[in-house]
Structures are given as C-alpha cells and as structure tokens.
Amino acid sequence: MPETDHPRMGRPTKGPAFFPTLTLLFLLGPVLAGLLGTLLPSFGLLRPSGAAAFSLEPWTALAEWPGLARSLWLSLKTGVIATLIAFVLAVLLVAGWQGTRWFKVAHGLLSPLLSLPHTAAALGLAFLIAPSGWVARLMSPWATGWNRPPDILVLNDPGGWSLIFGLVLKELPFLLLMLIATLPQLQVRDRTNVATALGYGAVLGWCLTVLPGAYRQTRLPVYAVLAYAISNVDMALILGPTAPPVLSIQILNAMNDPDLGLRAPAAAAALLQLVLVLVALIIWKAGEVAGATCVQALLWRGARGNSLAFRALKPIGLSTVTATAVLLFSGLLAHFLWSVTGRWRFPDVLPQSFKTRTWDRAGEDLLFTGFTTVSLAFLVAVVALALVIGCLETEHRRGRAMGTGGVLILYIPLILPQISFLPGLQILLLLAGVNHGIWPVAVAHLVFVLPYVFLTLAGPFRAWDRRLATVASALGHSQQSILWRVKLPMMLAPILIAIAIGMAVSVGQYLPTLLASGGRVETLTTEAIALASGGNRREIGVWAITLTFAAWIPFLFAYALPALMFRNRKGMTNG
C-alpha cells in the first residue's frame, strides 16, 4: 500500500454529501412520514379526536366494508392482467420488428404518448368506447342498428375490463420505450443474426438471445407499472368499476368522507393496498420464473419458432402497438372535437355544428388553473433538477457511482402505492396544520418527479468525457467553473428534456395534489377528473386538451431551444 495517501485533486474527499443527503430527505421523507401516518391510525393511534390507544378496531371496521373482498380481487386482477398484456405486446413488437422501418414509425408515434397524462388518456378512451362514443358511432346504425346510444355498460364495467384496456394503452408506450432503451448495450444485431443463422424465427430468437438481458434492466420499471396498475386512482376513477370499485377508490372515498371515523379503517385499507402490491409482485416473480422455464423448455425441445403460431405473433405485435397509438391519438382528437362542438347527434360520426363557447366560458378559470399547474410543475422540476445535478456532480467529484442500492431507492416512490402513504401524509399535514397552499403539494410532487429527473440525467452525466474536466482544470479552471462553463452548457439538451419530463410528471399528478392540499389546490388534472363524473363532454374536452398540452409544450422547448442555441455547433447535436 502507498505510504502517503495524497488527497485527490488537493481536496478532501470525505465530509457531508450535502446534495445526496438533501435529495434522500425529499425523496424518502414524505414516504416514510406518510407510511407512519398510515400505520399509526390503522392501529388506533393518532386519531383526529386526539384519543389514542392501541386497538385493532380499524381493522375490524375495515373487514365490514361492503364489497371489500371483491375490491381486492378487482385491483389484483386489473393490475396484473393489464401489466402482463402491455409487457407481452411490447416484447412482441421489439422482438418481431426491431431494426425495421415499421419499428421506427411505431417508436416515433409512441414517444410523445409517453408523456400523455394518465387522466387525458383515460378520458380519451372513455370518449371512444362509451355507448355514445366514437366507436359506437362509426358502427351505427349500419352495423349495430342503433339509432340512440345503447343502454349497455361498457365504461366502468363491473369486471374492470375497460380499466384494463386503459391501463394497457397507457403503459404500453412506457414499457416499450424502457425496453428499447436497454437495446444499445445488448449487441442485439449480433445476437439475432446468430439466432437467425441457426434457423430461429425472429420472435423466438429474440426472446432467447436478447430478452433475458433486456428484462434484467427493465425489471424495476415493470414493477413500477405493476404497482401503479394495481393501486392507481386516476384511471380507476374514470374507467374502473363502481359497485364495488377497486380498493384504491374505496380508500379515497373513505378519506374524503365527512365522517372522520372512516379515516382509521381507510388507513388500515391503505396498508392492505401495500400488501396487495407485494402479493402482486410475488405473483409476478413467480411468473418470471415460469416464463424463463418455458423459454428454456422451448430451447431444449429444439423449437425454432417458425411455426404458424409463432409467425402470427409478429403481426400481432405491430398491429396492437399501432392500434394503441391510433386509439390514444383518436381520444385526443375526440377531446378536441367535443371541446368545439355545438351539436353532435348520435350516430353522426362528426359534429353538425361548431362553437367556441365552451372555451370562452372556461376562459379565466382555465387560464388560472393552467397557470397554477404549469408554474407548480416548473418549480418542482427545477428544484428536482438542482438536487439531481448536485448529486451527480458529487458523484463525479468523488468518483463513486451510486450502486444498485441507490437505484432501488429511486424506485421506492414509484413502486410503493401512492394511496398507501399519501393519506398518512395528509393526516400528518393536517395535524401539523400545514395542509394549506402550494408548498405541501410541491413537496408531494417532488417525491415523484425526482426519480424521473434523476433517471433521465444520470446516463448523459455519467457518460460525459472526464478528460474534458482534466483539460479544463489544466487550463486553470476550478471545479465550479468547469461545472458551469463546460459541463452544464454541454448538457443543455438532456437538462431541458429532464425538466420537460419532470414537468409532465408533475402536471399529471392527481392523488398527491388532492391529498397534500386537502383538495384546495386545483390543477388541470384534478379539475379534469372532477369534471369526469359530471359527464359534460364539451367541458371535459376543453380541460383534457389543455392538460395534454400543458404536459407537451415543455418538450417543444426542450427540443427547440438546444437546436436553436447550438445551430452552429455540430458537436452538440449528436451527443
């Protein structure tokens, strides 16, 4: 070992890591506090009345909730089935079409849909598949004979199938893009070429040679999707069954009930929701093993995946993914049409007359809420950005990348169900008397924005050529100067993308906004969901379109600004 150990770069490398500590605090603080705020009341402690004694009474009260067992089953069923379908379809598309022109087209279509708010997607689907929706109109009366909207339950069907449909539509783009992101590191072309040369069909060859590696890297995003699908509130409110609803809606209803006595059983139910997600993850894990065994079995049987059944999988992948994009975009188009519709009789495919009155009437309200939404999103995204850059710079200076443990921590807020800890956070905020105004909402949003901003920036920051820092410091520049004058300007494009993603995440938040403000801060998402139950399609259209653009417009800046600023810098456009 060296006798003298010179401090690297003449600076101490130990000492408190300010940014990582602060980030961890903002990331996990609200989660842990929220869990505590859920745990205590569910055992009789921390009651609104002030009385506190350990008891199992909330649990016995919970057991008597009407339809509890059915709610549990519905949550599990919709979540697992939706995630499975979305995952399989994503794999089929990538396996069968990757590297083709069609794949590029599908990729291009789905990319913007990634940041489409869940609420807008769900409302759009509702517009399409409702009895008086576009699908029914396209088929009526010539195919169905309907001259008035049929009295059938498509939306909010008791079996939860329209919810599953909506979840698949919304999660397919996410899983697909996550899967695609792993490909560059997997020498896909070499591997599939070998498989093809050995006589394997495209889909099976890809599943045997690429999928294991790709899945290892998409596992956490898949778990996050599964947890969201099981425990979400926003899509379930719009598309999910009502009598009984899924568990998360039961919890939300109890939390919003004027009867404060329902809070304790609701807290117990929130813990139950957490257990349900864990159960689903265990089921999924078992599915992973079963899937791997199947693939292995195919390998040993010598299957080449050229049979008709396998070849049929290829077109299924492309057509379902294309259909997903078409449906989501049609939903948006339907929102827009409704927002400017005067009269639109059933089975007409298009409105008879147009008017802008719905927009005019929403005017000031829409503007104010839109402004609140976007400025809140910008604030949260910029704070997240500062924390994340601080963390990544600390990492760079210490030369220690955060390990797998760190990545897991980032996924905690994405995998723990929101409905399990946000009610607890609400209870604590209420007790502390700070449940007013924009700040608690901003803190709650930050929990979910931070991971996305981190995951977006970590790649580009870590891939940055360290030798540029060496050159700059040899030229006499301090670490601060290098950060501000070299690294951050070079990172402008990923930084703006990270802000846009962070803003889209914030804009789309429903539950954190609702619970952290006690319903007093209104955003485009909370308003759109509030309108959903009323069924005024014109108004819903206005708000859903505005919501979508609030999530999309930051991306316009993110793509346009670097292209404009660095239009004379070729070295800045491809990396």
Add this chain to the structure above:
Amino acid sequence: MDKAASQSGLTLSDLSVYRRSGEKLLQVNAHVLPGRTLTIMGPSGIGKSTLLAAITGTLSPDFRCSGSVRLNDRELMQVPPEKRRLGILFQDHLLFPHFSVAQNLAFGLPPRTKHRRARVEQALEDIDLKGFASRDPASLSGGQRARVALMRMLLSEPEALLLDEAFSRLDQDLRARMRRLVFAKAEQAQLPVIMVTHDQEDAEAAAGDILRFPPPLAT
C-alpha cells in the same frame, strides 16, 4: 531531494500509481529539464495515462498515488489541479463542442489577461487559422483541431507539457509537422515535456530520455 529542489524543470520522485486494491501499476523517477522531453513508452493498459493523471492531479478515485512531483521548485502534490500550471494534450484534442474556436482559445487565457480578443486573434494567426475565430470546432480538420488544442494550452501559460498519445490520431505527414510544432513551442518557452507514445518515431523526434515499461530485462 535538496539537489532536485534547487533545479528547475519537472521532477518525479518515486511517483507511483496504484489501483485501489493496492496493486502497483507504475513507479517513475525522473527529472526533465526545461526544453527537454522525457518519452514514456509501454503497452496499452499499463497505466501511462493514469500516471499523467497523477501528475495533473485528476486521478480517478479508482487509483491512488504516492511520491512527489516538483515543478520549478514547487511541490505539486497538495496543489489543486487548476493551480498546477501543467498543460495536457490528448489524442482526441478535446475542444469544447459548445464553444467556437475563439471561445475555446479564450477559455485557456488566464483570468487577468489584458486584451483578450487581440491575444486570441494573434494566437489564431500563429497557428495559421486566421479568420477561424467564429468557426464551429466540429467543422475543423483533425490537424486544425490539434493546433487549436495546442494553442489553447499554450495560452494558459503552463510551466510543463504532458502529451498523452497526442499525435496518434493524425496521419503520417500531419503527425510529423504537429510534432515539430509542439517541440518548437516547448523549446521556445523552455518547458519540460513528458510524452506518452506508442510510436518509435515520436520518441526519436523527441531526442530525449526514454522510459520503457515494463523495463527491458537486464542482460
């Protein structure tokens, strides 16, 4: 030690680089006089770039170093990298892609330099790139980029020069010219130079001591 301290030039005394595991990569003892060049040769992966990083003070935390580096009577080991006054050139030239050519050069000027624009203009003329001030570095040829990187480094007024395979991306003809330019500038400013290279011709052109790793077996 006392003798070395009284000398001007770049002195490496028992400078060693280790992996974090403690495994030693290289150890060097050398004294490079102003205007002279020490050439370091050896197979790739042996730790030559790591050794230069120890000298510039930008060693990645995966490595450690021990020993001492003295530059014209200053002990460098405790000095932060931006105060060491060492210039370094890499094979990729590493111009900052978001700056223009002139901004790249200005980035190398010490903070209190007067007449910065004039200095940059003059520097461009010196390397036959008059009129290139506002050009995008990505639009330059390899040879032009190498010259800008060299000039940027010289403008920062270094007291020693480190070359990490600085010529290896250039083709034969350009390589010889660039080499002459670098050595001429070093000679003119009386800078000690440490050059890491694979190329025998580089070593011969330097006309100085050569350190080979691993050392040839004694016969």
